[in-house]
Amino acid sequence: MNMALRADAKDGVVTLAHGGGGKAMRDLIEDVFTCVFQPASMEDQARLTDTALAEPGARLAFTTDSFVVDPVEFPGGDIGKIAVCGTVNDLAVGGARPLWLSAAFIIEEGCEIALLRRVVASMAREADKAGVRIVTGDTKVVGRGGADKLFVTTSGIGVIPAGRALGAERVRPGDVAIVNGVLGDHGAAILSARGDMALASSIESDCAGLGHLMEAVLAAAPGARAARDATRGGLASALNEIAEASGCGIELDEAALPLRAEVKGTCEILGLDPLYLANEGRLVLFVPEAEAGAALAAMTRLPEGEGATVVGRAVAANPGLVSMRTIFGGSRIVDMLVGEQLPRIC
């Protein structure tokens, strides 16, 4: 490890020299990234072995996601935490046990090295919690304006054990829809953290890895049909995808939606709909009615499922559509979001 660099990099910034392929780059990689992630070797590719791979009937799951969140650090998390949780969750909701991640960083010239260290530490912490290893990675430095401080891409590999089959197309009328906690905290936290509206709030992002939760749920409710993480586009978008893939209708109960008062308030003021706010630690699970109690109990035993609750069910009516019974007993369609949610004028 290069102690000299560590000392002067402490309050330094990334320069184009760090992307040049020479000594400065190698020092940055060793001093900031690999000393924390500790990959097995410094080869360009990771060589992977795991006993789970050898199980007959087991299947590989592979996913990738890029993270460009602004601001890079926000209440309840940072870009590194989401980058690990997001990819772990993509694997987990498909029934896979997440094992390995890659992490690629696009760094804007001028990015503080102290910030990089915080992001990397937060990635290592989340990977540890989720039981995954960050085994390979890459860094690139671009000139000012070529990126916004820091972009992170993670890819993940997991193993789906034999006999496990989750899929939106398996959802049947009568199945119960469960979410693992209050909705919209991440979206509302990001809106507040951007600070471009005069709303102070104490809302923290819900960002969390959901691998252990999925394992617990699948052990308690082996007949579970499908799960989706309700990230961009919120619960509404996740449910619309499931409705479309399954050919079922989905009926939500507005009175049952778990929402924090602060999130509701933020949405009321800005004219946003919490059903479309992003979450980074929330999933919606469909289980046959007979297993709903077991699934719910398994969820509520874990901190990331503490607020788990039934929000609706799959029905035969209105195939492919998501509708919501309003608190007055009226009903309305909950459609896919068109583009971005834009705050209303008045």
Place this chain on the structure above:
Amino acid sequence: MRYVEEFRDPMAARALLAAISRVTDDIGATADHPVRIMEICGGHTHAIFRYGLDRLTPPGLEFIHGPGCPVCVLPMSRVDECVELAERPEVVFTTFGDAMRVPGTKKSLMQAKAEGADIRMVYSPLDALELARRHPDREVVFFGLGFETTTPSTALSIRQAAREGLSNFSVFANHITVPPPIKALLDDPHMVLDGFVGPGHVSMVIGTRPYEFIARDYGKPIVVAGFEPLDLLQSVLMVLEMIRDGKAEVQNQYGRVVPQDGNPVSLAAIEDVYEPRPSFEWRGLGEIDASGLSIRERYRAFDAEAKFGIGYGAGPRHVEEPEGCACGLVMTGRIKPTACPQFGKGCTPEMPLGALMVSSEGACAAYWQYGGARAMEAAE
């Protein structure tokens, strides 16, 4: 949530709905001969669909969705002018979020931003002022849009800029006022209306007196209403009761917020900074006398029209509505959104052809988003 849940109490809603049904029957209204109430404000239109109130009220009661969505009624020529302004290299163009998607004849502000124009979404004109302070080398233009609800804040920001001598701040004024289009609708011989639900937030500023002509000259009842579902239901009931009793009055359901005389500080700021234009174009409704505001001569230095020479009066700017667009017919209550031949075909929220599909407060967008259309499609 305190102060919100109270206005969404299901038990109270059921009682109001039962009363609405009863009075609608008393009036003798039926699905074939409905009593027709216009909710003027887009916020009310949005609430009606968001809470599914249209499906809970009796068939003898018909909501006609009024012109109170500032983004919807903004003429295309003005969007074109916004784009022109935003594309000037020296300009930082600032706007409320929901104006971003409104289509101009060539492009929307969203498209102009993607092509490189410096356009920033702000939540208040004060944010635009702050940008002007921080970037003295750039011209910061704020897109002043909206009814009497947003006019005071742009007026105050202009006065603040004047006090600070911020020479790089200006407002592209497109503010409009609520009473003139109501008068225009009442003068339209095709328009058959029995009463109005008035926009509460506008009355917070202007009070209830500007609506007196509706009752006095046209014999129609109006109730100024809040925006929570119970506010709306109660206001509808109040209108229906006046219709049943043959009364035409201006009543105030939103008394917890709306004083009869409005807000004198806001009104004085508007009066100081703005004056009525001889006429202003409303998308879907055409030119309406004295319905728009321009910045007074004394604040000319902060008037983007004067500064960049693209004034409203600079020439004939009218742009024809796209062919087949029936927004005018929908806005005057002559047809339902679903009866428009373009609805859901040539005109969707992704690619809006007409004004009412642009903002979530537009009647067509509300129909589309909350179910009219999609549910029908699914039922077919």
